Amino acid sequence: MPEQPGLFSAVKIGELELPNRIIMSPMTRIRAEEDCVPGERMVRYYSQRASAGLIITEGTHPSPMGRGYTHPPGLHTEAQAAGWRKVTDAVHNGGGRIVVQLMHAGRVSHSSLLPGGALPVAPSAIPIYGEIHTFDGKFPFETPRALETEEVPLVVEEYRRAAELSIAAGFDGVELHAATGYLPNQFQVTGSNQRTDRYGCSLEGRTRFTLELMEALCSVRGAGRVGIKIAPGFTVNDTYDEDPIETYTYLAQHLQSFGLAYVHVGYDSGYSRGTSPAFNPVDLIRTVYTGQVLAAGGFTKASGEASLAAGRADAIVYGRPFISNPDLVERFRVDAPLSPWDVRTFYGGDDHGYTDYPVMNAE
Secondary structure, three states, X not given: OOOOOOOOOOEEEOOEEEOOOEEEOOOOOOOOOHHHOOOHHHHHHHHOOOOOOEEEEEEEEOOHHHOOOOOOOEOOXXXXXXXXXXXXXXXXXXXXXXXXXXXXXXXXXXXXXOHHHOOOEEOOOOOOOOEEXXXXXXXXXXXXXXXXXXXXXXXXXXXXXXXXXXXXXXXXXXXXXXXXXXXXXXXXOOOOOOOOOOOOOOHHHHHHHHHHHHHHHHHHHOHHHEEEEEOOOOOHHHOOXXXXXXXXXXXXXXXXXXXXXXXXXXXXXXXXXXXXXXXXXXXXXXXXXXXXXXXXXXXXXXXXXXXHHOOOOOEEEEOHHHHHXXXXXXXXXXXXXXXXXXXXXXXXXXOOOOOOOOOHHHO
16 A cells, blocks of 8 residues: 655655655745845745745746835846846755746735836726735725736736746746735636626636636746646635635636646635635645645644645645744654744844744754
8 A cells, every 4th residue: 555645755746856745835025125136135035945845935026017015026127037046046055946926916006116106907996905015104005907908918928928037047937826816816706807808707707817827837837837826715805706616616627727737725824814715725626626736724744744644735835834944844854843933024124033043953
């Protein structure tokens, strides 16, 4: 009888050979340099965590209009690609593997963060309830501008260009962020997409943008180096859907044909904003998608092992534990205590709470 997979068993995810199934989650840290270029601080942060089976970077905008934060990294200029190359080289030198998560904020942004003070763009002119952090403090979300039909393929091309730059930047692959209320997710769900053109009206129309993005990314990197993150049923950033089971079942069925490296499925970790679905998103996707599934959502070592043993996922994504435990893989291996994280240092700042968490032998 074959041995059940565990966190420390090797696995092939698409074209990527992973030495373990402990995946580092994409986590917003807002510490890029001027012009959204990754700097030496980011080199240290990611290279410290190279023992992860796979690192998925924080959300990285593929165009100036995709920016949603004060100091996020981008991947739409040669300078940004060069900055990321220092990160990927350091991770590879440490024996790791790293993919970039491409994230267009869409309406989860503010005109003060965008070129020429332009309004954020979205599938429909529907604002988010709440406030956003800017360089000048917190302000209410603005009503976004609905993209014209002919503009949508231009956004797809921006993602394609970012995928091309990901090669120069040394990434092992790319992940499309199509969850938690960012632009692809805004198109997917009924609450933020009230279009009457080919990118709305129906389930087919609402998922068209996401599938066109996947085609573009796969055309550049090859499907075996492309993943996607989805979070069925979650309402973060006001992404409500009338029938999330129908929407995400349809989307997963159409993702099947690509032969992707993986589908990364997020569900509640007790920290996300918005409401959680009544169903388990990982189990929903597992019933209709036969490719590799990465599961995220507040896992411990024990619950991660149990999920793998039950065949509910092929690898487990860990977020906050990786923030405060750069050597999380080794701590799990020897059942060492985990260092606590400091929420106050999650977003922005200097090395404190970013690159100064100790490893075991330093403690």
